[in-house]
Each structure stands twice: as structure tokens, then as C-alpha cells.
Amino acid sequence: xxxxxxxxxxxxxxxxxxxxxxxxxxxxxxxxxxxxxxxxxxxxxxxxxxxxxxxxxxxxxxxxxxxxxxxxxxxxxxxxxxxxxxxxxxxxxx
Amino acid sequence: xxxxxxxxxxxxxxxxxxxxxxxxxxxxxxxxxxxxxxxxxxxxxxxxxxxxxxxxxxxxxxxxxxxxxxxxxxxxxxxxxxxxxxxxxxxxxx
DNA sequence: AGGAAATAGTCTATTTTGGACTATTCCAAA
DNA sequence: TTTGGAATAGTCCAAAATAGACTATTTCCT
Numbered sequence: 001x002x003x004x005x006x007x008x009x010x011x012x013x014x015x016x017x018x019x020x021x022x023x024x025x026x027x028x029x030x031x032x033x034x035x036x037x038x039x040x041x042x043x044x045x046x047x048x049x050x051x052x053x054x055x056x057x058x059x060x061x062x063x064x065x066x067x068x069x070x071x072x073x074x075x076x077x078x079x080x081x082x083x084x085x086x087x088x089x090x091x092x093x094x
Numbered sequence: 095x096x097x098x099x100x101x102x103x104x105x106x107x108x109x110x111x112x113x114x115x116x117x118x119x120x121x122x123x124x125x126x127x128x129x130x131x132x133x134x135x136x137x138x139x140x141x142x143x144x145x146x147x148x149x150x151x152x153x154x155x156x157x158x159x160x161x162x163x164x165x166x167x168x169x170x171x172x173x174x175x176x177x178x179x180x181x182x183x184x185x186x187x188x
Numbered sequence: 189a190g191g192a193a194a195t196a197g198t199c200t201a202t203t204t205t206g207g208a209c210t211a212t213t214c215c216a217a218a
Numbered sequence: 219t220t221t222g223g224a225a226t227a228g229t230c231c232a233a234a235a236t237a238g239a240c241t242a243t244t245t246c247c248t
Contacts, residue, residue, distance in 0.1 A: 029194060081154070137207075
């Protein structure tokens, strides 16, 4: 099952969705990305599933490796979180 | 001494400088910020010194608590890292 | 179906963290 | 200058997160 361990917040989930979408948009596999980052596939997988949190700098490195613009990524993330918060307001969870 | 423990890329140092600068610009103490975040002063101190990493979402929360715009923060960070990289190119470390 | 590529999951030694408490630094008023 | 309080840093250690080799599953072709 997806995301069973450590992330938690809805916001972090939005981040993960965006991160993965960017890699896929660049038509890269986790192995491709891992090589560019000089990391393992396990590492990339864990990051994308939220089992390993990414800080601002690591995320920037991901963006660079993927060929995505980091400031734009952050802006998209911010907007997407706003969206998800709005959606939650309309259809509250509990 | 500052930053003797865990993070410590030049980039992360740039991030920390910016994060603290934003808090100070908002004229908030670590205790003020801690209260807004519902965290302890120790936590804020550790985050600002890089003893505790902040992920993308946590950083956004910091920005919101400080009253800073997150996408702008990311853009500033990106630019500042570029700067520091350029400086390093001119005056290499080793 | 069958195989290979892609991704997820497991395991454990190592590293990071949370937060109460303590120590230090800073700085303005006396 | 001293002094006192505000602000920040540092300590300790049980608990939680992480790394990465290895294995298992899932996904996609043909």
C-alpha cells in the first residue's frame, strides 16, 4: 500500500505527487534519476513514497537532475497545497 | 561553534542563513516562532542551526508562521545558492 | 503466458530527533 | 562596569528515522 509509513500530512502527499509527476514528465526511471543523483534506486523510491523526507536543498537537487525549474516547482507546490486545502474545506474529512 | 553536526552542504548553510534572516526581518524571537508553530524553542534553535533538517512542507510552515511568502522564499534561496556557487568558482575552497 | 524492466518492501546497523533542562551570550539600564 | 533578564545554544539519551544491499512485486511489452 502507498505511503504507509512516515509522511503523514496531506501537504507532504501533494509534494510527493508533484515530485513524481516531474520525473515522469521528464521520462526518467527511478534508476535514471538515482544515477544522476549518485544515489540508489531504493533511495529514490523511498523519497517518492515519503519514507525518506526531502529538505529544500535535496529537492532542489532532484529538480536539477530531472531538468525542472526549482522556483517554479516550489510555486506549483504552494499552489497545489492551496488547492488541496480548499478542497478539504468543501469536503471535510470528518 | 556553529553547525558542527549534521547537514552541512554549503547550500544548506545558505538556506539556514535565509531562514533566520526571514525570522529576524519579521522581528520575531525563536520563542515567538515556536509558539506559532506549537513547537519548543529548542526545536526552532536546532532547525536554524541545521541540527534538525526541515523538509519542504515544514519549511513552508515556517514561512507561513513568519509571514513570508514561500514561493518567494524558494526563489530567493535558489538565487542565493547560485550566488554562493559563483563565489566558490572565483575563490575555490581547495 | 513469459520475461524483463521498473518499482516497492525488508532487514538491521547507524544516524537523527525531541524536548526537558542547563549553560551561555547579548544588551540595556543602573 | 555590573547586573539581570531576554534570547539563543548546548546536553542527554530514549525513541524514531535512515541507508543500502538484497528480495519481492508490479507493470508492460510482445
